[in-house]
Amino acid sequence: MENFRFLSPTQIIFGRNAEEQVGNEARKLGQKILLHYGGGSIIRTGLYDKVVKSLRAAGVDYIELGGVKPNPRLSLVQEGIELCRENKVDGILAVGGGSTIDSAKAIGIGVPYAGDVWDFYSGKRLPEETLPVGVVLTLAATGSEASNSSVITNEDGWFKLGLNSNLTRPVFAILNPELTFTLPPYQTASGAADIMAHVMERYFTPTKNVELTDRLCEGVLKTVINNLPLALAQPDDYNARAELMWAGTLAHNDLLSTGRVGDWASHKIEHELSALYDVPHGAGLAVVFPAWMKYVYRHDLDRFVQFAVRVWNVEPDFANPERTAREGIARLSRFFKENGLPTTLPELKIPADRLEEMANKATDYGKKILGQFVKLKTEDVLAIYKLAL
């Protein structure tokens, strides 16, 4: 086990009607807040009205900025920063999924910073201050509601880059599984794939002697595997939605990486897909992860056998552990497919003609090595893209 620091201070408020508490919580963010959201779905479902009512009842002064898109854009972040400065906003309430939360986090660190907020994402600077961010979550997926990470897309060159900083962990996160009842099946499944990917990035580690966190990872994965089909079969199954939602938060608040190094190559490899073709992050991960696994599993066969046996209930073939490992990967692919997700690039309608460009961008033209479980160069990334064809 590696030495570690772990801090997860987000106040979780979980359950039916939890969004009714938003006014009281938002008041703690400051005198005047920015209400940040995406498109029409929170208006259609009535959530927008509920939030506004609760804010008003609690006497919270606010201004609004909607329009966050999936793979949230730097231009809107910059607009939000200006708006907050002009209106002397001192806290941000994100109502939505991971994109809205990530956009809110970026605005939060951008407001007190004199330079360009992209500096934090390009790795030039580390944020030292932020406006506090609160969340009402509408999608079980990115885990951004309690994580230290945010990902922003710069339209100038379509760079999609992430920042990790404990500063950006939300102050509170309101999680009502009922708010996810109306999600389309594809988005529900993509969210589940994102959750599983967050766990698997941590699970496939070079660190030895990590039994407790291995078992916690396996528990989260099995819970998602059991509950995604239930949520798809019956979208208003509260318990299935609740399991997915809490799994989504725990998958990415770093509990599961305490004492272990994560891999994170698959996320980088997927980022190039969604930056270039704007596919849902989770669906992209459902394509990339099995391909990555096929490329690397021989590197630590024991770990992939454990994954197959403990997560996928594969009966171990002691005479042929490779077969056991491959069966685990096959079951992951089959699970994605059975739940309506793509598992190949053609299913995402991504052609084969820009794979080299993506592999090059992923490694910053050979300057960066991806991953920790296995270290990948540009040609390895290209081979993984090809395995996904």
Place this chain on the structure above:
Amino acid sequence: MENFRFLSPTQIIFGRNAEEQVGNEARKLGQKILLHYGGGSIIRTGLYDKVVKSLRAAGVDYIELGGVKPNPRLSLVQEGIELCRENKVDGILAVGGGSTIDSAKAIGIGVPYAGDVWDFYSGKRLPEETLPVGVVLTLAATGSEASNSSVITNEDGWFKLGLNSNLTRPVFAILNPELTFTLPPYQTASGAADIMAHVMERYFTPTKNVELTDRLCEGVLKTVINNLPLALAQPDDYNARAELMWAGTLAHNDLLSTGRVGDWASHKIEHELSALYDVPHGAGLAVVFPAWMKYVYRHDLDRFVQFAVRVWNVEPDFANPERTAREGIARLSRFFKENGLPTTLPELKIPADRLEEMANKATDYGKKILGQFVKLKTEDVLAIYKLAL
């Protein structure tokens, strides 16, 4: 799943030599701190010197109060409160195990309170303010280093009562598994039993649809089951000690009870043992828990079958689930026994002559019902004590 709020803001600092960071962390507690500890063990092991050196290097002003005993006493808490007031102390550093931390928590809430600190434990008042508490942990057991709970024994009548308040969660907890290398085997095993009891109190719940937290509980239990024998066989096995230590914190920071009601009857039943006979809390739990299980398992057979199958790898007997459930309980008892723990009252040298008195005190002479998984009256508690003979 039940609605819930979850907050676990303790900064965890985990790993080899982590105690060297104590000065820098303690400085954040305040201008002047109380260094609170137990007996000679931290002096013998050299930990005391290391802590003092780090405090001095960081320029932290401190006063000292040692002498905390297992099942920490109200009298010392009151002495600590006076000492802090006289010296205008504004933070407390607990160096030790659960007793020292609980004592520090009680002092912390006692200092700003004008009345008697016992009011908080007797249930008369809720604390509204506290001095911040930091921890250097020397024992994997109570989970007090990140929990909201503390238990204090009032020598006047030997009442042992607990308080739950988020206010008392430590600000930071320094966890170095190496500090547990020198623990005697019996204390190591008692600590592990305490950890398992914290999980099992949460696991045996009346709440339905709690898959994720079930699986997290099972993961923590399996980790303790696998690593306690390793730590006993080789006391300086860093990895085994690390698994136990992190398991101990996660067992009791309330993550495992998110969305579910816990039972907690066994803790109450055990408190009477340790209040009257001053036995180690964990050893008392090793006696009480199997007896409690034998008394209640038919109440929710499915849950006990799940416990047997998933935690103890019992092959399910589908024709006779009772047999499966009983085998799970038997394996728990056997595990305690094999690791040097008592599983009966006589092994704790507790005679049968005061069982009725203890049963009466546990239920406050029939005024209180114990437990949530099954509701227990005085006669049930007595029956459980008798099953432990």
